[in-house]
Amino acid sequence: MYNYVFDGSFEGLLCAVFNWFERKPGQVKLQTEATFQPDAFMPCLQIVNEREKADRVWRGLQSKLSKASLRKFYCTYLSELEEGYTALFEFACYLFAEGPAIENNYGNPYVLALSKIAKKVEREKHRMEAFIRFQHNADGIFYCGIDPDFNVLPLILTLFKNRYADQQWIIYDLKRDYGLFYDLSKVEEINIDFKQQPKTTGIANPIVSAKENLYALLWKDYFKSTNIQARKNTKLHVQHVPKRYWKYLTEKQFEQDQPEF
Amino acid sequence: MSERLREKLNILADAAKYDVSCSSSGGNRKNDNKGLGDSHASGICHTYTEDGRCVSLLKILLTNHCIFDCAYCVSRKSNDITRAAFTVEEVVELTMNFYRRNYIEGLFLSSGIFKNADFTMERLLRVVKKLRLEERFNGYIHLKTIPGASEELIREAGMYADRMSINLEMPTESGLKLLAPEKTHQQVTQPLGFIKNQIVQFKEERKIIKSTPKFVSAGQSTQMVIGATPETDKEIMQTAALFYKDFSLKRVYYSGYIPISYDNRLPMIGSQPPLIRENRLYQTDWLMRFYGFHVNELLNDANPHLDIDIDPKLSWALRNLQHFPVDINVAAYKVILRIPGIGVTSAKKIVQARKFGKLRIDQLKKIGVAYNRAKYFIKCADSPYQLKDYQGSQIKSFIQAESQSKYLKYDTSQLILF
Numbered sequence: 001m002y003n004y005v006f007d008g009s010f011e012g013l014l015c016a017v018f019n020w021f022e023r024k025p026g027q028v029k030l031q032t033e034a035t036f037q038p039d040a041f042m043p044c045l046q047i048v049n050e051r052e053k054a055d056r057v058w059r060g061l062q063s064k065l066s067k068a069s070l071r072k073f074y075c076t077y078l079s080e081l082e083e084g085y086t087a088l089f090e091f092a093c094y095l096f097a098e099g100p101a102i103e104n105n106y107g108n109p110y111v112l113a114l115s116k117i118a119k120k121v122e123r124e125k126h127r128m129e130a131f132i133r134f135q136h137n138a139d140g141i142f143y144c145g146i147d148p149d150f151n152v153l154p155l156i157l158t159l160f161k162n163r164y165a166d167q168q169w170i171i172y173d174l175k176r177d178y179g180l181f182y183d184l185s186k187v188e189e190i191n192i193d194f195k196q197q198p199k200t201t202g203i204a205n206p207i208v209s210a211k212e213n214l215y216a217l218l219w220k221d222y223f224k225s226t227n228i229q230a231r232k233n234t235k236l237h238v239q240h241v242p243k244r245y246w247k248y249l250t251e252k253q254f255e256q257d258q259p260e261f
Numbered sequence: 262m263s264e265r266l267r268e269k270l271n272i273l274a275d276a277a278k279y280d281v282s283c284s285s286s287g288g289n290r291k292n293d294n295k296g297l298g299d300s301h302a303s304g305i306c307h308t309y310t311e312d313g314r315c316v317s318l319l320k321i322l323l324t325n326h327c328i329f330d331c332a333y334c335v336s337r338k339s340n341d342i343t344r345a346a347f348t349v350e351e352v353v354e355l356t357m358n359f360y361r362r363n364y365i366e367g368l369f370l371s372s373g374i375f376k377n378a379d380f381t382m383e384r385l386l387r388v389v390k391k392l393r394l395e396e397r398f399n400g401y402i403h404l405k406t407i408p409g410a411s412e413e414l415i416r417e418a419g420m421y422a423d424r425m426s427i428n429l430e431m432p433t434e435s436g437l438k439l440l441a442p443e444k445t446h447q448q449v450t451q452p453l454g455f456i457k458n459q460i461v462q463f464k465e466e467r468k469i470i471k472s473t474p475k476f477v478s479a480g481q482s483t484q485m486v487i488g489a490t491p492e493t494d495k496e497i498m499q500t501a502a503l504f505y506k507d508f509s510l511k512r513v514y515y516s517g518y519i520p521i522s523y524d525n526r527l528p529m530i531g532s533q534p535p536l537i538r539e540n541r542l543y544q545t546d547w548l549m550r551f552y553g554f555h556v557n558e559l560l561n562d563a564n565p566h567l568d569i570d571i572d573p574k575l576s577w578a579l580r581n582l583q584h585f586p587v588d589i590n591v592a593a594y595k596v597i598l599r600i601p602g603i604g605v606t607s608a609k610k611i612v613q614a615r616k617f618g619k620l621r622i623d624q625l626k627k628i629g630v631a632y633n634r635a636k637y638f639i640k641c642a643d644s645p646y647q648l649k650d651y652q653g654s655q656i657k658s659f660i661q662a663e664s665q666s667k668y669l670k671y672d673t674s675q676l677i678l679f
């Protein structure tokens with residue numbers, strides 16, 4: 001058995017698949033540089049990234065997989081999970097060996113793993129789309145900082161771009177330290193130097209626009225008023241909005257003092 | 262100024278909350294004018310109330326002043342409550358600013374009837390027109406159709422709204438007579454029918470002239486209040502089935518009555534809202550819409566009420582054991598859909614996966630089948646050989662013992678009210 005070590009990039013992963021078909025080394029264990037522990041008894045191969053090879057594998061996947069499966073493939077990559085990388089590698093090898101028919105063979109552990117991990121990533125994407133709360137800052141930009149479990153920014157980009165076409169916004173992934181900035185015409189990737197600015201998730205930035213506090217307060221009021229006390233069901237509530245997401249939510253922030261207007 | 266706005270919002274959101282429809286899906290208004298919002302991909306629940314209901318729209322009344330006196334409604338004329346009314350501008354500002362912060366998918370605007378139906382409808386129309394034309398708002402708008410409003414106003418409103426709804430309120434005419442003598446079902450069916458025909462007509466025109474505007478593209482819905490009047494589940498669901506068919510409704514909502522009045526025609530204040538019953542009705546609704554069940558299979562003269570302790574699919578299966586066990590390796594998709602413990606997603610996966618070989622128990626579990634429930638109704642590659650046939654009642658008790666029915670700990674007595 002071989003250790004395949006790649007750099008964690010999408011290109012690297014695809015090159016690992018290419019390499020396996022070139023050399024046919026039998027069973028391999030795929031690992032990222034970040035987590036790789038050298039093992040004296042197992043030979044190790046460092047995957048070299050080559051754009052052209054990666055492209056060939058990607059084109060191969062595109063021609064053999066349905067749109068839905070390609071999306072699962074990409075989502076699983078964005079999970080950044082070790083077992084996700086393994087599943088992708090094994091899935092791709094299985095696909096190229098057996099042909100397109102296997103894409104829905106849920107009896108196969110890797111096909112199933114892809115489906116399951118992709119589902120988790122899609123759920124996190126969905127939660128971010130739902131739970132992001134923009135705060136209107138004094139500079140006119142609508143801002144929100146997030147720290148999602150998976151790298152979902154590439155997945156939520158389109159939705160926000162389509163919706164908020166007439167306002168500038170930033171969504172910043174604090175965990176992965178990069179963000180998206182929309183400047184009224186295009187979305188760009190940005191890095192913010194937080195030494196200048198406080199690092200906050202969701203809300204609670206002090207430099208807000210004049211009306212920001214009013215609308216945040218009105219939203220909290222609304223959240224309270226729309227509740228029906230006689231139907232209270234905290235268990236269901238927490239199931240839908242797990243506590244770890246509350247920090248994002250304007251309606252879940254309770255100050256000691258009511259702001260003045 | 263902001264204090265008054267807060268007060269209005271509190272009153273008018275509170276008064277609107279008994280309308281349970283929250284859906285914001287089905288819209289197809291794309292943001293192609295560089296405005297704000299896109300109802301094309303809407304349907305997101307941005308938060309959940311503490312009672313676990315989805316919040317996706319800013320749901321408010323334009324006013325809670327009302328000339329009518331419907332006994333089941335908090336805004337009824339004779340109720341001693343604080344009244345308020347938003348201006349058109351206030352509703353527009355709230356909607357825009359909430360939307361900009363990603364709080365909501367759009368607006369759900371309803372109203373008490375002040376002066377008369379047309380006067381009210383005209384105000385609602387002004388709000389949606391301002392949002393669409395002046396603010397270039399492309400988010401989701403759900404607008405109430407005011408019973409008795411003129412067809413011209415309804416037609417114009419339909420060009421700006423994604424969804425329109427008008428509530429049936431009571432599942433039967435006699436129930437409505439009892440609680441709202443001024444109202445009839447006909448006042449509801451007439452605009453429903455009008456809008457339905459307009460939807461069809463606009464669609465036809467769009468086929469020929471591309472620029473024909475959209476008209477209520479997310480369709481219509483209605484709501485029935487459950488448990489305020491003594492209808493059986495059978496009557497409720499037959500009404501629902503009829504309305505789905507006659508008016509091509511997108512959704513029927515069932516709202517367990519929350520006691521808000523000392524009127525002796527109604528359940529007392531403090532009595533529990535019939536939440537489990539409401540849940541069972543929704544399950545039945547899903548079985549009708551997505552699982553291919555006919556309402557009469559689930560509810561009929563022999564079974565006019567849904568079981569409270571088990572869901573309607575299991576209860577149907579137990580009454581119809583002659584259809585089981587189903588061999589999941591050969592049965593048609595629609596037959597598999599009817600097996601308790603197998604949902605739409607698992608059924609689809611089964612049909613895909615079995616092409617690669619006969620499925621075994623462990624694979625079914627991994628696919629997502631609730632095997633402990635399904636096992637009484639299926640055969641697969643390695644099903645254990647069963648010596649005796651169980652009775653429906655035995656299967657029911659096995660399943661309940663396993664799932665320790667989470668529902669039984671609730672008080673079920675509320676259902677025997679009538």
Ligand code: SF4
Nearest residue numbers: 327329331334337373
């Ligand atoms: S007409 Fe509508 S708002 Fe007025 S009392 Fe009846 S249900 Fe309530």
